[in-house]
Amino acid sequence: GGGSSSTGGSQSTGAAAKGGTLYMLNLGPVDHWDPQRIYVGADIQFASRVFSRTLTTFPPGKTIEDQSKLIPDLATNTGDVSDGGKTWKFTLKGDAKWQDGKPVTCEDLKYGISRTFAADQITGGPNYAIAYFDIPKNADGSSKYAGPYKKTGQELYDKAVSCSGQTITFHLSQPVNDFNQTVTFPAFGAFRQDKDQGAKSDYAIFSDGPYMLQGNWETNKGGTFVRNPNWSASSDPFRKAYPDSIVYQEGIESETIVQRIMADSGNDKFAVTQATAPPALQAQIVSNPQVKDRSTNPPAPYVDYLLPNFKSKVMKNEKARQAFAMSTNRDAYVTAYGGSTAATPTYAMINKALKGYKDFNPFGVPTAGDPAKAKAVLQSSGLTLPVPITVTYRKRPTSDKALAALQSGWEQAGFKVTLDGISDKYYSTIQNPAYASKADVFWAGWGADWPSGSTVIPPLFDSRPNISAGGSGQDYGYFQNADVNKKIDQTFLIADTAAREKAWGDLDEEIAKMGGHVALDNQKFMFVHGSGVKNYNDNGVFGGYVELADIAVK
C-alpha cells in the first residue's frame, strides 16, 4: 500500500534487508542539487533522504497522517518558539558528520542558510529566508544582506541568525508559527564554507546524509550514490538506507521509463521513478494485474487552477468571472487528463490532502458546470455576447486537450474563446507585465511547499509581495484585495495549528466566491516500480513521490 489514497498498492512481501542497488529513472535534467537551490518536490524528496539533512523533517509512514508528523532530524527537537512566533531556536544533536568525517556544526547551518541571500549566484531556491528573517529590506524588496560572497550587510545576518554552541537561533521579522516546517527545506540545510564555490557547486554534492555522490554528476546522464562511510545509522534513526547504492539515471523520456518498468526486465526490476505514467499507459497498467501490483496512484501535490485576469476588461466584471467559473466543466478537464486515476475535480485551491482543505462549492454548480445558468449570469453582466476571451495556458500534449475540453462549456455560456498555449518559460512569460493585457484568463498549477494552507493562499493571493512594477509575481491574475490581505496577516498570527488551517480554508472559499480563482482538479500520480523493490511507499507530504528513507531492494 502506497500513500494514503493510493489505488491498490504494492506491499512487496518479505522483510527489507541491506544491500543491492536501487535505480532511480527520471527524465530530468535535475535543475539543482545545491541544497539552497533545490525547489522541485521530487528533488527535495530525493536530496533530503539521500544526502542533505535538515533541522527537522517529515518521517516516512504508511498514511498521510503518519507522514505529516514533524520530527527532528539534525536537531534534538522540532524547535522552540518564543517571542510570539518571532524567535525560533534549534539545538543540534551534534553526531551528524560530513562525508569527510568532519561534524556538521551550527556554523555550517548558518553558512548554508546565508547562501540564499546571494540571489544572483544561488538562484532558483525558495526565498523564505529572505522573506522571514529580521533583516531590513531595500525599496525593491531585496534584502540588505547580499550573501556570504559579497558580505555586504553581513552583520545584519549575524544578528538575525546566530549560533551559540550547538544552538542556532532565528529572529524573524513577523510571527511564523510553522517555521519549524519551513526548515524541512534543504534550503535550510547545512553547507560547508570550504567546499563552497558559489554557483559552481551546484552539482558538487557534499553529503551529510547516508549516501554520497561517487564521481561527478553528469547532466542528462545522472550519477551514482554510494554509502557515506561517515554517516552513522545511530545518528539518523529514520533513514534506513537499505540499498548499498542508488543509481540515478536521468535523460530518459517518461513514456520510456514507465514502459521499461512495466516490462520489468534486468536492472529495471530494481527501478523506481518520479515520472508519472501518461494517460495512454494507465489503462495498460491497470489492466495487467502484475503491473497493477507494482503501481501506486497517490495524489499529487498539485492543484490546477484558472485565474481570471483582474486587469482584463472582461474579467474585471464580477458577473463575467462568475459565469466563467460556473461554465467550467471540471469533469471534461479531468477526463482529458486521463480520468479518475489521473485527477479528481475540486473547487478549492488547498489540496484535499492538506489539513486546510475545505469542501465548498462557491456557486453551487456541479463539477460538469452549468452553462445554462452561467449564460444567464453572463447576460446580466452588461457585456455583449459572445464575449471574446483569451485563455493562456502552458502547452503540453495533455493540457492541449484539457483546455480544449473546457472550451465548449465556456462557449455554451456565451464566451468566444481563444486558447493561447505557451510551451516554453510559461510562468516567466505570464508574470511579465506586458502579458497582462493579452490574456483574460491564466491557467496555473500550484503545489504546497509543506502541508499547510500558508504555502498556498499567501504566496498566490497576497498582492503585496507579489505585484510590483516587475510583474505579477505568483499572483498571476493580479488579484488585489485589501480585505484578503488583512485576513492573511491575521491568519498567520493564529497560534493553534488546527484553527489556523481552518482559517486558510475559509479564505480559500472567500477568494473563490469573489472569482479570484477557479480551481480545477487535484492531480494524481500513477507510479510504477520494479518487482524487486521492497517497502515501496509514496510520501504524500513530499508530493506523493517515492519514499526513499526505508526503501529496499533486498
Added chain:
Amino acid sequence: MSETTQKPFLEVKDLKVHFPTDDGLVKSVDGLSFNLERGKTIGIVGESGSGKSVTSQAILGLHRRGKAKTSGQIILDGEDLMTIGNEKLRTLRGSKMAMIFQDPLSALHPYYTIGAQIVEAIQVHHDLDKNQARARTIEMLDRVGIPNPQRRVDQYPHEFSGGMRQRAMIAMALVNNPELLIADEPTTALDVTVQAQILDLMRDLQKEFGSAIIMITHDLGVVAEIADDVLVMYGGKAVEYGNVKDVFYAPEHPYTWGLLTSMPRLDRVRKTRLEPVPGNPPSLINVPSGCAFHPRCAFRDQVADDGCRTIVPGLDEARPGHAARCLIPSDKRAQLFADDVKPRL
C-alpha cells in the same frame, strides 16, 4: 567491289535494329546488307537519323538486349556475331574489332588518365603487366602523333585538345591491332585542318595495320577521300551501294543526286542555284509507304500509277557491284542523271 569469290571479311546480311518506344517501334535499321574486304574502307553516308550509328553499334553488339530488337546476320571472318554469345563477342570487341566515336570528350572517361584507359584496353585482352601495357600505350600514343607521350600518358582527357583526344581514341582503338575499325563520324566535331590530320593518320595506320575500316560520315568529301566503297543510307535502309567512283560519277539514286546537287562546292563556283532536297527526313516510326524517299523525290512521277507510293523497291544491282533502291528503270535513271542532274552539279 572486288571480284574475288572467297568469303568477304565482314558480311552484314539483312540487319535490322528496331527499338520499341512509347511512341511506337523505331525501325532505325531495317534490312541492311553490305560486305567489306580486309584492308578496305567502306564509307557510310546519310542524313542525321538515317541509322548509321545504330548500324555500327549493332556490329559491335553494343545494343542492350532488352531495349533493341536485332536480327539478321553479321559475319565477321566466318563467325556470326549475332549468335556467338555475349562473352565471345566481348572478347572480340576491342581486339578484333574496335570503334572510334564522334565526340572524343564524352567518349573518354573524365576520371581516368588517357594512359589508364588505354592500358585497360590492352589488359582486357592481353596478359600484360602494368609496365608492359604502359610501354605499349606510350608507343601507341607516339604512333598516332601525340607529342611528348611519356608526359601525356598521365594526363586526363580534359587536358587534351580536340584533335589530340581523337588521336588518343584512335590509339585506344588500334592498340590491340583490330582487323576491323569502325569510325563513327570521327572528324565531324573537328576543324578541317585537324580533320585532315586525322584522316591522314587513319590512312597511314590502315596501311600499316591492314585493318578494314567502316567510315561513317555526313561529308561526301571525306568519303571521296578515304573510301573504296560507299553505302548511302536513307531512313534505315541502304539506297545506294557501290564503288566510290561509280557512286560519285554515275550515281543511281535520286537521293544521291539530291545530296550532290544540294552541296556547294569548294573546287568551283556553281553556275546555278543550289538544289535542296525538299522536305524533311522521314520518321522511322511511320516510314512512308512504298519507297521511303518518295515524298521528297523529284522524279517520282517517272514511275507510273503512283508506284513509288505503293511499291517497296529492292536494292537492285544496276551494274555489277553498284546497286540502288529505286523503281525507276536503271537506263532511264542513267539518262535522267545525264540530262537533268549532271548539268546542275
Added chain:
Amino acid sequence: MTTEPLATPTEAPAEPTRSQGEPLLRLTEMQKYFPQYKRALIRRPDAPVRAVDGISLELRAGETVGLVGESGCGKSTAGRTMLRLLDPTGGKIEFEGEDITSVTGDHLRRLRREMQMVFQDPYGSLNPRQTIGSIIAAPFDIQRIKPEGGTRKAVQGLMERVGLNPEHYNRYPHEFSGGQRQRIGVARAIALEPKLVVCDEPVSALDVSIQAQVINLLEDIQNEQGLAYVFVAHDLSVVRHISDRVVVMYLGKLMEEADRDTLYERPLHPYTHALLSAVPVPDPERESGRERILLKGDLPSPQNPPSGCVFRTRCPKAQERCAAEVPVPVEISPGHRVACHFPEERSVV
C-alpha cells in the same frame, strides 16, 4: 600545284578601298578581349583572351562578306562585337558613317533595327515556350513598332516570305524541322528590314540536303532587299558559294582578305593555303590527286598568342622575322589584303 614567286609588296599600309561613298559598316582595328582571372589566394586579373585582336574591315551595302577560320579564332565574337552585342575593347565601329563604338541605351536599341543576327543553333535560338507568331513578332513588340495592317498580318507576310505556311502562326518551334526553324530565325532577323545581318554559321547544324534551302533563302532575300551579310562559317564550300568577299581569321587576327574568286583561286597566305587544302572535295579522282598542307600541332591559346605573326608556330614557312615582327595587312592587289611577311600565290583547291 603552281607556285609563283611574288613581287615584294609595298610596305605602306594599304588604304582600304573606298570606292562608292561611305561603306555601310566600317571596323577599324576592332578588338574584343575577355578578361580572365587567376584564382590564387585572391582573384587577380590574368592575361585576357584576345578573341578579336584588331580587325579592320569595310562592308558595303548589299554585299556578303564571308568570315572563315578555325574554331575559336574569334569569328562569332567578331560578329557579335560589330553588332554591339558585345562591347568592343578597342578600335572603332562605324555604321553608315556614324561612330557606334560606344552608343548605349535607346540609341543602341534603335540601332538594332538596322542590324540583325541569325544564329547557328536552330534549336537554341528560338524560345521553345513561345509560338512562332510571337517569336517573329518580337522585333515589333520590342521596338514598339506598329506595322501597317497590324502585327499579325506583318508576321504572316514574313512567314510566307521565308517559305513557311502562315497558318502555322500558333505553333511552337519544336513542331518544325531544323530547316524550318532556321527560316523562322531568318524571318525574325529581317522583320524590321535591317541593312545588315550577321549570320553566325546559319547552316552548320543542318544536314546537307537541308542546308541548301536556307542558303537559297538567304540569297533570295538579299536580292530582294539589298541587305548586307556578314556570313560566319566553318564550311569553306558554303562560303565560296555565298560570299562576295572572304576574310580569313586566325587567332583573332585577319590573315587574308580578298574577293571570293581571288581568295579561292589565288590565295597568298600560308594559312589560307592550309585551310583550303584541308577541305576534301566530293570527287574521288580529284581527291586522289590533291596534296594536303598539314599544319603542325594545335591552335595556340588566345590568352597568350605567339609573338610576331600569330600563325608562325604552325606555319611551314616561318622564319626568324616572323617571331619578331607583326605582319601588317597589306594590299597586294586591289581588294586583296594579306598579313604575311612571305606571301606566295598557290593553287590548292
Added chain:
Amino acid sequence: MTMAPGQPDEAHAQVDVETSATDGAVAIKGRTPWQIVRSRIRRDKVTMVALGICIVFALIGILSPILTSLGLIDPYKGDIKLVQGVGSLPTGALGGISGSHWFGVEPGTGRDLFSRIMAGITTSLIVAVLATLFSILVGTILGLISGFAGGWLDWLISRTMDLVLSFPQTLMLLSLSTVLLGAMTDVLGFPPGAPATIAYLVLVLGFFGWPFFARIIRGQVLSLREREFVEAARSLGAKRGRLYFKELLPHLWAPILVYATLILPQNIAAEASLGFLGVGIQAPTPSLGSILNDSVVYANPDPAYFIFPGLMLSILVLSFNLLGDGLRDALDPKTGRS
C-alpha cells in the same frame, strides 16, 4: 535533403510525320510541351493514382471548413461519455468506431476523429502550401535576379543562400520559436493561438525553404541565359523586364512545379515533426501533425487512434512525393523511371 540530379527542362519534342504537306515537304505535327507532359503522365499509372489522391486531399482540404460550418463534421465538440475508462480511452471497440464516428473518437475528449482528421488535413495543407508558396516566391525572384544579374548581386544572394543553408534547419525551426512566436502576435498582429502558430510555421518553413528554389532557379537561369534565344532577344533590343518575364520565366514553371510538389510533402512532414518537438499548431485547431503526435503514444492501447492519422499522413506525403517524381520524369525524361 538532397534532390536527384538533372533538372527538368522543357520536354523534348516528339515528332510525328504528316505526309500531306503543302509544299511537298513533310510537315511535322507537334504537340505543345504541356500536351506531351500530359500524355506522359497519363501513361504513368502510379503518378495518375498519386495525382488522384492528391486531388482528393486537396478537395478535403477545401471542403472540410465548409462541412464544419455546415455542422456535418465537428472537430471541436467532445463527448466525455465516450471516453470513460482508465486513462480516458474510448469505450467502444476499435477506438470507439461507430456509425457516427467512422474513425472512432479521440481519447481524453471524445472528439470525433474523422472530423479532426478532415480538419487536420486542411490545416496541414494550409501550412505546407503557404510555406511552399512563400519559398517559391522569394526563391524564384532572388534566383532569377541572382542568375541573370551576376556580379556582386549574384555574389550577395548566393552567399545569403549559403548562409541560410548553413543553419541547422530543424534546430532553427525549433529555437526560433523562442524569439519569433511571440513576435507573430506582438509585431505582426496575428491573433494568438492557431493563427499565430500557423503564421510562424509558414514563415520559418518558407524562409528555410527558399534557398532550395533559388538555387534551382539560379542554375536554370544560368544555363538558360547562355541559350541563344536570350541573345536573340537581346539582339532585338529587349530590355531586362522582357528577358526575365517573357523569355525566362516560362521555362521556370516546370522546375518550380516539380520542386513545389516535392517540397510540399516535406513541409507537411516538417509540420508534424515540429509538433513532436512542441512547436506545432496551437490547439484546439487540429493538424495531421498534432493529431499524430498525440496519437503515437496510443499505438498500443488505442491502435485505431494511431493508425488512422498515421495512415493519412503517410498517404498524403507519399502521394505528393509520387506525384512530384512523376512530374519530374514527365518533364525531364533523362531521369525517368521506366
Added chain:
Amino acid sequence: MFFYIIRRLIAVVIMLFVISMTTFLVFYAGPDDPARLTCAKNCTPAVIAANRHAFGFDKPIATQYTDFVKGLVSERKFPDDPAQEKAAPQTITHCAAPCLGYSFVRQQPVTAMIKQGLPITVSLAVGAFVIWIVVGVTSGCIAALNRGTFIDRTIVGAALIGFSLPSFFIGLLLLTFVAIRWQLVPIPEFVPFTENPALWAQNLILPWITLAAIFAASYVRLTRAYMLETMSEDYIRTARAKGVKENKVIRRHGLRAALTPIVTAAGLDLGGLLGGAVITESVFGLNGLGRMAVQAVVQTDLPMIVALVLVAAAFVVIANLVVDVLYGVIDPRVRLS
C-alpha cells in the same frame, strides 16, 4: 589546389563569423530580456538587475558579441565581475578557450556540455551514415541496373515509403515495439564506444535505423538517378566497346562517376547531422547535441542555443569545405581548374 583550400578556409572563417553574428543578433537582440530568464521563481527586479550585470546583458549587444568572439581564443570568466572575484574568487567560473559561452540555466560553461553530447551525436550520425550509404547506394545501384523491372519498382517504392514517413513516427514505432514490447534490443542508452563496442552498437541500432531510413530512401533515389545517368554516358559505351566485362564496366566506369555527386550529398548530409539529429535523439532519449538543443529551447537557455546553432553550422560549413576539396580529389576536372 593549395591556394584554393586556403581561400576556402578563409571563406569558412568569414562564414562562421557571419553565422555567429546573425545567431547572436537573432537570439539576444530579441524582445525578451535574457536576464529575466536567469532566475526561475522569486524573480525580483533587483535580482534581475544583478543577473543582468553578472552575465553582461547590460552591455551593448556589440560588446557582448565581441566578448563572445574573444572567448573563442582566450579564457573568459563568469561572472565577469572584479568585485566578486575579489570577495569570493572560488565562485568565479573560468571558461577556457574556446569558450562558447556560459549557460545560466545549467550554470556551466557551454563547451563542457557540448563535449559531453558530441560523442553521442557523432556515434549516432556516423553509424547511421554507414548504414544509409551501404543500403542506399547498393539498392540504388541494383534498382538502376534492373531499371523498369519488378526489383526496381520494389526498391523505388520502398524508398519512397521510407521517405514519406516522418522520422519521429518510425522512431517511436521502433522504440515501442522492437525495444519495449518485443525486447529484441535494449532500450537505447548511450554506452561509449571505448567502453564496450558491442553494447554501443546494440544500443544504437534502433536510432541508426531510424535516422538511416529517411536518408537511405533519398540515397536510393539519388544513386539510382545518377547511375542511370552515367550508365547512359558515352564513355560507358566506349568501355563496352573495349571489351571490358560488364560488371567491371559498372563498378569501374559507372559507379565511379555516379558516386562523385553522391559523395558530395553524403558529406553535406553527414555534416548537417553532426550538429545534432534533433528528432531521433529526442525520440530515443539520447543526450546528444540535438536533444540538448531541445532542452535548451524549453529552458530558453540562450547561450546554449547560440552555441549549438553555431556548432551545427560550423559542421555544415566545414563539411562543405571538405566536400569541395574531396570533389577536387575525385574529379580531375575540378582538381586542375
